[in-house]
Amino acid sequence: MFAERLRQRLLMQRQAGLHRNPPEATARDGKYLFFGNRKVLNFSSNDYLGLGASPKLREKVAANFRRYGTSSSSSRLVSGHYALISRAEEAYARHFGYDEALFFPSGYQANLGVISALFAQGDTVIFDKHIHASSVKGMALSKAEFLGYRHNSMSHLRKRLEARKDDQAGVVTESLFSMDGDFLDVEGIRKLKREHGFLCIVDEAHAFGALGENGRGIARTVADVAVGTFGKALGLFGAFALLPAGYKEYLFNFCSPLIYSTTLPEAHAASALDLLEILGDSDAERDSLRRISVLMREALRGEGFHVGGDAHIIVVEIGDEARAAAVSRGLFEGGVFVFPARYPTVPMGRAILRIGMTARHREQDVSFFVDALKGVYARTQPESR
Template sequence: MFEERLKQKLAVQKEQGLYRNPPEVSEGDGRTVKVAGRTLINFASNDYIGLGRSETLRKAASDAFMRYGTSSSSSRLVSGNASVICEAERAYADYFGYEDALFFPSGYQANLAILSTLFGPDEMLLFDKHVHASTVKGMQLGSAPFRGYRHNSMSHLEKRIKGATGNPVVVTESLFSMDGDTPPLADLARLKRTHGFRTVVDEAHAYGALGEGGRGIARGVADVALGTFGKAMGLFGAFVLLPSLYREYLLNFASPLIYTTALPEAHAVTALAVLSEVEQADAQRARLAHLSRRLTHLLTDRGFTVCGEAHILAVQIGSEERAHGLVKKLFDQGYFAFTARFPTVPMGQAIIRLSLTANHTEEDLEGFSDTLYRLMG
């Protein structure tokens, strides 16, 4: 019966066009991937400014792992609280303009820790309905009540604030991972001044790629901010920027941090090198912005509905089956793209999600837009 239940659920996934079977990638450089011996232009990478294949960072990581070894071999609260990790956390806090920082093995774990640990029955979490799945799971695991508000709607958020049964905490993203858009941060700041709530902002897709020096775009409103190393920062793991009191509390009570092996010391050393690369990447950020605008214009000129204000673009398709079919045809034409389907997006609102890197060329964009237009015809 157990195996039969699994088979039945997988069969339903296939019938609904929701089945996942990711291709095996043998090589990749951010701009391209090799699948089944074919090199494809990659529009599904989060290596936004090209640091994931940086020779400088490769050398820094290699030297760090040779010196410090490959594992911390302990949780953070036993013998894994290495001085170099603490040093790197202080450097990240200083660079991004926060009081303190805390490293995590993944962004998913970081969101679980923040939302399930910091807030309790005296608070009410008010979240944008398009936040990441890890944010939703963190709220579900915690003891604070939570309510959603319409995506990027400050009027609906204010209504929720006025009706909150506890101290409101607003939870949002600075650059939404599927929609590619940003909240009206000036309006959010105004609401924050008026109502005095706390704010948690996921800047995973903004850090490194947006803002002065890659510092993101939400420092003016975020009390707690989450960043990941595995996107524009070119590494792996995650970091949370926050007040020192919050850091102390998470170290004492956050299960996703307490009961897991700490990141190795070599990671922290490499993370320090990442900061230097990010600070010097103004040219890459400018090119990324240019390419993003260019692809948006190419697609909209061909009649596509495109959402996105930066390097993540969502091409509206609708049908799950049609979106999946288009991605398969794009693959055959030499382009690797990702279709976001239910439950990642609402049923019947499937998109082709495109993410750009500074290493893409104008020819890549023109070829992709021409091909997608032809396939839709």
């Protein structure tokens, strides 16, 4: 019975052009991915500063694992609570300008854990409709009432705030939106926060490391709580929540994904400390990233594509799900790897190519991409499945 249901759902997924079957990469070399003998230029990575494929970070992380071992072997609440992890968390809180920090095994767990633990039945949580799935899951688990506002619409958020029944509201948003590539309206949020007072949670997963002075992101002036991940610009794995004073003790006691999961090992904390030094030293990479992203946006617009994105996440609107998948396949055959984001990642009928620029990309890579896209786009039709 279950097998038949799974088969049916997969069939419907295929028929809707939504089926996912990612190709298996066999190796990675800087900005290139290898699929057997096929070498493709990667525009689907969140390795914004190029650290994830850097020999320097690899050496440091390898040395940390040699020194500290491979596993914490327990949850933070049992025997996994190492001094080195606390020290690294303090350093992260200081670097990003918050009172406290708490590491999580992933950004998904951090969002889900923090949001579900902070809010409760009777609270109202108001969220930008384009936030990440992990934050949505967190709100659902919290049992608070949660109400969406139109993406980045401060007037809609204002309406939601005016209509709330209690004074315990939270607002959940992102600073650089993962699937739109646009910035949060920080000034707009600041104004509403002054007028209405709410707890503001900002997911800076795509901004930390890549944007702001020393990679501090763009939302410190409005965020009470921020979430960052090590898995994107920081080139590692795991995540961190940045918190006001007293929240860490609370989360140690009430955050289920933290309490019931093996904590990241000391080697991770030592690598996180190394990363803070690297981040302070990465102005050149942040600058290259900014310049190459502008170049890509302008080149695509120059060819008539509908393009969105304020920084290193660039979105090319395709619309039809099957066409987006066909364009991505065609690009792959032409030596370019780019992700077609489709429903439910983005709204139905609004499929996109999501381009992740990195500091490793060069001008000739942009030309290669744009030429390849022009050719493939012209060859695919909206109904091609």
